[in-house]
Amino acid sequence: MNGFYPIFKRELLAYFRSPVAYVFIIIFLAANAGCTFFLGNFYDSQQASLEIFFLFHPWLYLFLIPAVGMRLWSEERRSGTAELLLTFPVRLTTTVFAKFFAAWVFIGIALMLTFPMVLTVYFLGSPDNGPIITGYLGSFLMAGSYLAIASCTSALTKNQVISFILSVNICLVLVLLGWGVLGDTLNSVFPVWISDFVSQFSFTTHYEAIRRGVIDLRDIIYFVSIIVIMLMLNVVVLESHKAS
Amino acid sequence: MSSSLSKNFNNFLAVDQVSFEVQKGEVLGFLGPNGAGKSTTMKMLTCFIPPSSGTAEICGFSILENPLEVRNQIGYLPESAPSYDEMLVGEFLSFVAEIRGFSGKELKRRVSIVVDMTSLREVENQMIETLSKGFRQRTSLAQALIHDPPVLILDEPTDGLDPNQKHEVRTLIKNMSEDRTILISTHILEEVDAVCTRAMIISEGRVVGYGTPDELMSQSLYRNSVTVSVNAEDHIPLMNDFNKLDFVYSVEHLPGETSGTGYYAFVPTK
Ligand SMILES: Nc1ncnc2c1ncn2[C@@H]1O[C@H](COP(=O)(O)OP(=O)(O)OP(=O)(O)O)[C@@H](O)[C@H]1O
Numbered sequence: 089m090n091g092f093y094p095i096f097k098r099e100l101l102a103y104f105r106s107p108v109a110y111v112f113i114i115i116f117l118a119a120n121a122g123c124t125f126f127l128g129n130f131y132d133s134q135q136a137s138l139e140i141f142f143l144f145h146p147w148l149y150l151f152l153i154p155a156v157g158m159r160l161w162s163e164e165r166r167s168g169t170a171e172l173l174l175t176f177p178v179r180l181t182t183t184v185f186a187k188f189f190a191a192w193v194f195i196g197i198a199l200m201l202t203f204p205m206v207l208t209v210y211f212l213g214s215p216d217n218g219p220i221i222t223g224y225l226g227s228f229l230m231a232g233s234y235l236a237i238a239s240c241t242s243a244l245t246k247n248q249v250i251s252f253i254l255s256v257n258i259c260l261v262l263v264l265l266g267w268g269v270l271g272d273t274l275n276s277v278f279p280v281w282i283s284d285f286v287s288q289f290s291f292t293t294h295y296e297a298i299r300r301g302v303i304d305l306r307d308i309i310y311f312v313s314i315i316v317i318m319l320m321l322n323v324v325v326l327e328s329h330k331a332s
Numbered sequence: 333m334s335s336s337l338s339k340n341f342n343n344f345l346a347v348d349q350v351s352f353e354v355q356k357g358e359v360l361g362f363l364g365p366n367g368a369g370k371s372t373t374m375k376m377l378t379c380f381i382p383p384s385s386g387t388a389e390i391c392g393f394s395i396l397e398n399p400l401e402v403r404n405q406i407g408y409l410p411e412s413a414p415s416y417d418e419m420l421v422g423e424f425l426s427f428v429a430e431i432r433g434f435s436g437k438e439l440k441r442r443v444s445i446v447v448d449m450t451s452l453r454e455v456e457n458q459m460i461e462t463l464s465k466g467f468r469q470r471t472s473l474a475q476a477l478i479h480d481p482p483v484l485i486l487d488e489p490t491d492g493l494d495p496n497q498k499h500e501v502r503t504l505i506k507n508m509s510e511d512r513t514i515l516i517s518t519h520i521l522e523e524v525d526a527v528c529t530r531a532m533i534i535s536e537g538r539v540v541g542y543g544t545p546d547e548l549m550s551q552s553l554y555r556n557s558v559t560v561s562v563n564a565e566d567h568i569p570l571m572n573d574f575n576k577l578d579f580v581y582s583v584e585h586l587p588g589e590t591s592g593t594g595y596y597a598f599v600p601t602k
């Protein structure tokens with residue numbers, strides 16, 4: 089893991105030095121508030137819980153996380169710094185993980201800045217602590233999976249727009265596989281185990297399970313495996329680029 | 333350091349069996365026109381891109397089997413002098429030093445040494461984005477020197493520098509060459525003469541000349557050739573007459589700016 093920390097630190101600092109980071113955080117918070125209060129009718133639900141807040145995260149992340157991840161490698165290749173970064177005596181896997189973790193921590197900070205929501209529900213009533221904690225955990229893990237996909241697609245092309253569109257689409261598929269409507273459609277044609285099987289591959293299924301307040305190791309393993317697999321793929325993509 | 337490398341880009345042969353050997357204390361210059369394959373060869377040596385065939389050995393480490401060790405031995409200045417725009421010069425150098433495994437006092441000492449070597453003191457606290465091209469180039473050079481590597485690979489190190497700085501950097505390269513192996517690429521013949529102990533001329537991916545700068549100069553067809561400017565309407569009879577002179581090996585005609593003038597390059601017979 090030689091070189092992990094300096095690369096991680098540089099990358100994370102770089103976020104806070106660009107206006108894009110602040111724009112992202114503001115949009116992230118505004119979109120969260122917008123979804124919870126207007127789309128989700130938070131006040132009408134008469135519940136002191138963050139269920140509605142977490143409900144929208146898979147859809148919000150669909151656009152927000154690829155926006156953070158799209159520049160991870162494409163920017164490095166476009167500006168030529170890849171040639172510098174990849175000729176340091178650091179393993180490519182270490183570099184890929186360091187850059188990923190920096191972006192993930194950045195998203196984690198944005199997520200933590202939603203704490204006024206938590207204060208609001210404690211002010212309104214006495215919510216159940218469990219689902220709030222697991223909700224944040226699940227949301228953060230899911231964000232990591234979206235980000236790993238975006239990181240991988242950003243290695244595929246120098247063009248950030250293409251990288252964004254690609255990762256949005258892959259993430260969309262992974263969200264929709266567990267979408268109730270799809271499950272119902274499948275059930276009307278195939279036996280139930282088919283839709284169960286398909287939904288096991290979806291973000292939605294595992295995220296729903298965690299945010300209900302139950303931490304099942306299998307759900308955590310699911311997100312961690314998506315992250316690891318996508319980052320390994322990321323390494324392979326970078327290596328094959330160098331070879332061609 | 334020794335190498336024998338080839339590189340294909342989708343069936344385009346960019347580097348064709350470029351082989352050479354350099355010892356400690358030598359400065360080898362890659363000389364060649366745009367697109368000759370100089371940068372591509374350097375990218376393979378620094379393990380940025382793998383060769384299509386062949387390999388190279390640097391300080392006893394193979395670029396194929398031990399790329400991390402190879403990179404440890406090398407200080408590399410890529411062609412476009414890439415660096416992170418949002419960082420301060422000093423900060424960027426500290427970042428590179430940290431990646432190279434230094435910390436604390438030693439890190440500060442190293443940064444300070446290379447800042448002085450490349451005359452960056454005045455811009456140490458300036459953001460890289462706002463640097464002029466020459467300072468950017470020097471920042472990137474400083475980055476390559478930070479770990480005092482036994483091998484330096486510098487892709488057009490004096491590109492974009494003013495004449496004073498060109499001279500400074502050449503002197504720096506010369507001074508450092510004593511206990512090091514240095515590879516530079518350049519388009520400037522005069523630079524080869526000034527700093528290189530040996531030069532390799534590359535064209536279309538192939539080595540077309542190899543030797544000390546003096547040897548290469550003496551091999552040149554144009555050595556001791558003379559160019560004469562003449563006012564004459566018709567150049568063909570003139571050429572015929574010139575070719576009859578017995579000290580002339582060949583004559584080339586280059587049209588002048590206005591009609592009725594022309595330049596004639598005389599290549600002497602030995
Ligand atoms: N990634 C790539 N894909 C396809 N062709 C490439 C790639 N990189 C370089 N080439 C080709 O390989 C050849 C050699 O390029 P290279 O950059 O090594 O030349 P050079 O000698 O450094 O030239 P210059 O003096 O302009 O820097 C060129 O024809 C170039 O177009």
Ligand SMILES: [Mg+2]
Nearest residue numbers: 370371372411
């Ligand atoms: Mg070049």
